[in-house]
Amino acid sequence: MNSVTPKGLRDFLHASATLMAVAFGAVTVPATAQQAWPDRPIRIIVPYAAGQGADALMRLVGQELSKSLNQSIVVENRAGAGGNIGAALAAKATPDGYTFMLGTNATNSANEFLYPNPGFNPATDFEAVAMIGLLPMVIVTSATDLPINGIADLIAHARSKPNTLNVGLPSTTASVVFAQFVKSAQAPLFGVKYKSSSQSMTDVLGGQIPLAIDTVTAARPQIAGGKLRVLGITSLKASEMLPGVKPVSEQGVPGFDVVAWDALFAPRGTPAEAVQKLSEHLQRALQQPETRRRMMDSGVEPLYMGPAQLEAFVRAERPKWGGIIKAAEIRVD
Incomplete structure (x- = not known):
């Protein structure tokens, strides 16, 4: 059986402690040196x-x-x-x-x-x-033969002739805006679903339907060209994107906000x-x-x-x- 002298024991313990320090260092160093987020794509x-x-x-x-x-x-x-x-x-x-x-x-x-x-x-x-x-969405029209220059006019006309004004709806969002508007404004309009903005815009500009609800992006070129009139924007407040256009909420439908x-x-x-x-x-x-x-x-x-x-x-x-x-x-x- 091998014996260990006091000096040998001290050397053994010192070597063991060193090895343990190295081992723990190998574990902790990468953690402390780890780069802050993000360190990859x-x-x-x-x-x-x-x-x-x-x-x-x-x-x-x-x-x-x-x-x-x-x-x-x-x-x-x-x-x-x-x-x-x-x-x-x-x-x-x-x-x-x-x-x-x-x-x-x-x-x-x-x-x-x-x-x-x-x-x-x-x-x-x-x-x-x-x-x-x-x-925000916008409610627009190209009709020149309708006495509609804003949301109040639209509501009054819809109530006087229920379900005679068709509104083009090219998306689920437009359908949601339409449903909430009809309910909140008590305006009996008739929604017509389309598969795309291009289709509904074509029909509005061509006079097949008098109104549409769509994004600012889809409507703005025709608005800028004077082919569409914006009756209202669906955000609670006016938008920098369409200066001068009043929100629906300020035209007789308080609190209206669907964007x-x-x-x-x-x-x-x-x-x-x-x-x-x-x-x-x-x-x-x-x-x-x-x-x-x-x-x-x-x-x-x-x-x-x-x-x-x-x-x-x-x-x-x-x-x-x-x-x-x-x-x-x-x-x-």
């Missing part, structure tokens, strides 16, 4: 096709975020089912702070009431990151640091004059909300959109 899922409004907006904002974060922003288009395919993918993504989603009033407020199984739960599957902007919106979300469980930092960098991006100008040119009114404010906003939007959809029995074609 960030993926943002856009649940709509490339080239559409949401995609163009995310690429515009993504350019500013990339510069601010000094990291690549990878926009990934996953279109289909009204945004549900991309939203479901984002909901199931690893919540590591490197996958986010451009959410909308459709994916995070309306779709659960329009589809029997969207594939995700907007109330529990996402963390709110930041609001990007609002997309589309775009915001960033993260899979539930994403580190709070990543959520907060991305939110702060997005706020800086929205303060850039050129970014704001380009957003408004595309029909999006910049509006920043932080995580807590956006969470509260979406929590209120879901029953609002759901209530309108259910009451009007709006369906997805």
Whole structure:
């Protein structure tokens, strides 16, 4: 049996302590030397096709975020089912702070009431990151033979001749705006569904229908050319995008406020640091004059909300959109 002298024991213990220190150092050093978020490219899922409004907006904002974060922003288009395919993918993504989603009033407020199984739960599957902007709708007409110069005139005419004024509705959002307007204003109008803005605009300009509800983006070229008159904008307050146009809420329908919106979300469980930092960098991006100008040119009114404010906003939007959809029995074609 080998014996150990006192000196040998001291040497043994000293060597063991050194080895343990090295071992612990090997564990702790990478943690302390780890780079702050983000240390690799960030993926943002856009649940709509490339080239559409949401995609163009995310690429515009993504350019500013990339510069601010000094990291690549990878926009990934996953279109289909009204945004549900991309939203479901984002909901199931690893919540590591490197996958986010451009959410909308459709994916995070309306779709659960329009589809029997969207594939995700907007109330529990996402963390709110930041609001990007609002997309107000407009009620427009090209009719020159109707004595309608504003929302009050429209309501009076509709009440005097119920269901004789057709309104073109090229989207689910337009249908929701229409349903709420008819209910709030007690204006018996007749909605006509279209598959696209181009189709409804063609019919309005051609005189087949007298009215349409659409985005500022779709209507503005014809407004600028004097071919369409704007009766009202659907945001609660007037918009910089259409100076001089009064909101519906100031024309006899108090409190009327139905707008589309775009915001960033993260899979539930994403580190709070990543959520907060991305939110702060997005706020800086929205303060850039050129970014704001380009957003408004595309029909999006910049509006920043932080995580807590956006969470509260979406929590209120879901029953609002759901209530309108259910009451009007709006369906997805």
